[in-house]
Amino acid sequence: MQYLLMIAMDEQAYAALPAEVAAENMAAYGRFWAEMEERGVIRGGERLYPTTDATCVQVRDGRVITADGPFAETKEQLGGYYLVDVADLDEAIDVASKIPGAAHGTIEVRPIWSM
Amino acid sequence: MSGPDPAGRVDDAVAAAYRDEWGRVVATLIRVTGDWDLAEECAQDAFARAVERWPRDGVPRNPGAWLTTTARNAAIDRLRRDRTGRRKLEELAGIEEREMTASTSGADAHGDEQRASGIVDDRLRLVFTCCHPALALDAQVALTLREMVGLTTGEVARAFLVSEPTIAQRLVRAKRKIRNAGIPYRVPPRAQLADRLGAVLSVVYLLFNEGYGASVGDDLVRGAMCDEAIRLCRTIAELLPDEPEVLGLLALMLLHDSRRATRVDAHGDVVLLDEQDRARWDHDAIDDGLTTLDRALARRRPGPYQVQAAIAACHARAPVADATDWPQIAALYGELLRMSPSPVVELNRAVAVAMADGPGVGLALLEPLAASGVLAGYYLLPAARADLLRRAGRRHEAAAAYEEALRLVGTEPERRFLTRRLAEVTG
Numbered sequence: 001m002q003y004l005l006m007i008a009m010d011e012q013a014y015a016a017l018p019a020e021v022a023a024e025n026m027a028a029y030g031r032f033w034a035e036m037e038e039r040g041v042i043r044g045g046e047r048l049y050p051t052t053d054a055t056c057v058q059v060r061d062g063r064v065i066t067a068d069g070p071f072a073e074t075k076e077q078l079g080g081y082y083l084v085d086v087a088d089l090d091e092a093i094d095v096a097s098k099i100p101g102a103a104h105g106t107i108e109v110r111p112i113w114s115m
Numbered sequence: 116m117s118g119p120d121p122a123g124r125v126d127d128a129v130a131a132a133y134r135d136e137w138g139r140v141v142a143t144l145i146r147v148t149g150d151w152d153l154a155e156e157c158a159q160d161a162f163a164r165a166v167e168r169w170p171r172d173g174v175p176r177n178p179g180a181w182l183t184t185t186a187r188n189a190a191i192d193r194l195r196r197d198r199t200g201r202r203k204l205e206e207l208a209g210i211e212e213r214e215m216t217a218s219t220s221g222a223d224a225h226g227d228e229q230r231a232s233g234i235v236d237d238r239l240r241l242v243f244t245c246c247h248p249a250l251a252l253d254a255q256v257a258l259t260l261r262e263m264v265g266l267t268t269g270e271v272a273r274a275f276l277v278s279e280p281t282i283a284q285r286l287v288r289a290k291r292k293i294r295n296a297g298i299p300y301r302v303p304p305r306a307q308l309a310d311r312l313g314a315v316l317s318v319v320y321l322l323f324n325e326g327y328g329a330s331v332g333d334d335l336v337r338g339a340m341c342d343e344a345i346r347l348c349r350t351i352a353e354l355l356p357d358e359p360e361v362l363g364l365l366a367l368m369l370l371h372d373s374r375r376a377t378r379v380d381a382h383g384d385v386v387l388l389d390e391q392d393r394a395r396w397d398h399d400a401i402d403d404g405l406t407t408l409d410r411a412l413a414r415r416r417p418g419p420y421q422v423q424a425a426i427a428a429c430h431a432r433a434p435v436a437d438a439t440d441w442p443q444i445a446a447l448y449g450e451l452l453r454m455s456p457s458p459v460v461e462l463n464r465a466v467a468v469a470m471a472d473g474p475g476v477g478l479a480l481l482e483p484l485a486a487s488g489v490l491a492g493y494y495l496l497p498a499a500r501a502d503l504l505r506r507a508g509r510r511h512e513a514a515a516a517y518e519e520a521l522r523l524v525g526t527e528p529e530r531r532f533l534t535r536r537l538a539e540v541t542g
Binding site: 001003087088089090092093109111113 | 247249295296297298299303307
């Protein structure tokens, strides 16, 4: 099954990290990527620009409604994602728990709706 | 077949089979069909068939096997009838073929899943799936009661004073999430077993406490909830004989439940442990609880349920309240605090220490707890303080603490109890 692992975190706090902490974080993500590529579960993943650069799109009554900002106002924002292909939810949770951001943010695990 | 029976005895046999076999039939059908709704419907079909057939043909020697076969045939019939079912039916045949080859060749495809018995009981898969942490706790509870225990949605709704449509909706959502999110139908691998077993046991204990403590529901339903929790825990203990915490929880529930009849008096008022009529405790349940606890402790892997059961055992072993081994209880609470620290355990430990070493020592432990404010709003903290102050002869302070407890208390019997004590210290 494929799952989208969404990394929700406090992006302002993250942007304010000292350079050496930010660099160590990047390195941790690099190690996570290498480990999961080795395991053969990674189908994709990117870091995202912050929600200040986000646009929400909705279609209502046939009209496209475009709005500035993220989809929800919460303390944490979507900071990146991985697309993984694993056996079941237990393995998806296992992979999600290894994402460095799981330690301070939240990883939302969403099953991919296979068409 | 044991030959035709008088109708009454057959009814009893069906009721007993329902109680003993429902979870097993549903669990197996889920594994075979992968479809929770179909499994439930076919289990119901099988029991309806039993009601029809058993009075005529007699009760089968192995009711569980009869019911499972009947339910499986019902599933095949239903799947044949619709087109999308055909594909499922082929999968089903495939699964059975694989099972056959696995069992004949002794191949161990799921090494981790296979326990000492060689074959994993489907009920274990079912209970671990019902109590999967990706499901909300109230969904875990409802699923366990419906699928594993076999309560109807109406019975689950009455047990929790929630409307039947709410429970039905909760079950539909939970089953949808299991399907869409890919929650596996299996016993977790050994590395995760302790964690996941913890989730299962907390659901079992929640069921028990819902019946035992609880603020809602009528007495009959509540008593039945305690019985179901104990029965469920017994089943899990049979299926996972090497897990001492399962036995610990079973012992804990048996020992608590042995006092069920004496906890409330004829007026519905609370009767505290030291005032209960110990002759009316259920001594068979106590023996069962103590033996079960010994079996758990013999494994030498202590855990919080075993420690709590050991505390309950100290009370159960005391023929009169004055003979209670309070130093031992205080030591056990210390151990519990080390394993699973919580302010409520700290409070209980302070009370036990007060019983062992005098109210002054207990009060010295309570003061920092009260000052920290972590239990603010919890009426048992001022109630415990009041009791220790009363026993220390500090009546004015005791009265103030009883008044504080009265401002926070929720249920009427507890309110009456505190009012009575307040009158004692002010009178």
